[in-house]
Amino acid sequence: MQPIISVIICTYNPRADYFKQVLNELACQSLPLAAWELLVIDNASKLAVESAWSLDWHPQGRIIREETAGLTAARLRGHQEAQGEILVFVDDDNLLNHEYLADVQRIFQQHPQLGAIGGRSKPRFETAPEPWMAEFYKVLALRDFGPEAQISERYATGETIEYPDFAPAGIGLGIRRDVFGAYVEHMQHDAARLALGRTGKKLTSGEDNDIVLTVMSQGWQIGYFPSLEVIHLISADRLERDYLARLNEAATRSWVQVLGMHNLQVWSPIAPWTVLPRKIKAFFTYGAWRNAAAYVRWRGACGLYEALAST
Incomplete structure (x- = not known):
């Protein structure tokens, strides 16, 4: 069968x-x-x-x-x-x-x-x-x-x-x-x-x-x-701040990339040289030093910039 x-x-x-x-x-x-x-x-x-x-x-x-x-x-x-x-x-x-x-x-x-x-x-x-x-x-x-x-x-x-x-x-x-x-x-x-x-x-x-x-x-x-x-x-290691930050960054970056693959991009591409200054600015905008949640949010924004610079 x-x-x-x-x-x-x-x-x-x-x-x-x-x-x-x-x-x-x-x-x-x-x-x-x-x-x-x-x-x-x-x-x-x-x-x-x-x-x-x-x-x-x-x-x-x-x-x-x-x-x-x-x-x-x-x-x-x-x-x-x-x-x-x-x-x-x-x-x-x-x-x-x-x-x-x-x-x-x-x-x-x-x-x-x-x-x-x-x-x-x-x-x-x-x-x-x-x-x-x-x-x-x-x-x-x-x-x-x-x-x-x-x-x-x-x-x-x-x-x-x-x-x-x-x-x-x-x-x-x-x-x-x-x-x-x-x-x-x-x-x-x-x-x-x-x-x-x-x-x-x-x-x-x-x-x-x-x-x-x-x-x-x-x-x-x-x-x-x-x-x-x-x-x-x-597992316990998946509830650590740094793991969640890496995961959020990777998930955001991949999401933007997939949308681009399907011609559904909702953001405009950015120049690669702007990624670092954007990340620095976002660090202060999100107050990434204040607490763990803000840091994880900031890392998500970093993933967005990395993806937009590669489209």
């Missing part, structure tokens, strides 16, 4: 206690194992995932080594290996609720116009966050758009797309395999788009936005469904 869904976990040096929880929750899915396959893409981990983990509990479970570093490369390999009609991308710190895969199957069956879907992602913090950090939960891919499902408009080819706030992120992203295939065809020969996505400790992002915009530009709709709930395990 060919699986309906391919669950793809892209991982690099997974944290053992988190990864164990991820697999345990997947083993509890209500959708029968025969209806879905599990592909773990080991993205050049220092300790091969296959040497430390077994998927013997899943009859259609495989661990696949991908030596090309980077999240985008791992996702492309997952798509290449997948047999299901629907792909569900899961990070190695994501716990899917037990009805997740069954709900993904049902939603796509009920809404044939949908190309990609996502839902809520709620945090489970290793250490309690400070109150100021809530402002930056979005860059940690924490999201909750309420109890009602939301579906985007459908755009004709060439129409200007308005990016929905509720667009799915990579956490628990459900996408039709042929729709993801169209994204692959559009980006695999584009060096700038291939460079999106994290590589090792680099916090480059933007690949999720690129996927969403590509899906919508092909005439598909995207949707938010609150029943699709993910618990995102947040």
Whole structure:
């Protein structure tokens, strides 16, 4: 029996206690194992995932080594290996609720116009966050758009797309395999788009936005469904000021770059020589020395300037 869904976990040096929880929750899915396959893409981990983990509990479970570093490369390999009609991308710190895969199957069956879907992602913090950090939960891919499902408009080819706030992120992203295939065809020969996505400790992002915009530009709709709930395990080091600052800077820079790739740029380019003076001025405008939140905001502005100087 060919699986309906391919669950793809892209991982690099997974944290053992988190990864164990991820697999345990997947083993509890209500959708029968025969209806879905599990592909773990080991993205050049220092300790091969296959040497430390077994998927013997899943009859259609495989661990696949991908030596090309980077999240985008791992996702492309997952798509290449997948047999299901629907792909569900899961990070190695994501716990899917037990009805997740069954709900993904049902939603796509009920809404044939949908190309990609996502839902809520709620945090489970290793250490309690400070109150100021809530402002930056979005860059940690924490999201909750309420109890009602939301579906985007459908755009004709060439129409200007308005990016929905509720667009799915990579956490628990459900996408039709042929729709993801169209994204692959559009980006695999584009060096700038291939460079999106994290590589090792680099916090480059933007690949999720690129996927969403590509899906919508092909005439598909995207949707938010609150029943699709993910618990995102947040380690203590991700709640440090400097990490959030780096993440905010990288996310802002990548967002501007992706908009430019899709001809949706809303800012004017700037001369490279102006970047440093703009950063200095912004340091005082934001009062970056005053507190951690102001510093993280300032780093986001730095990412904006860096992106605008490279367009």
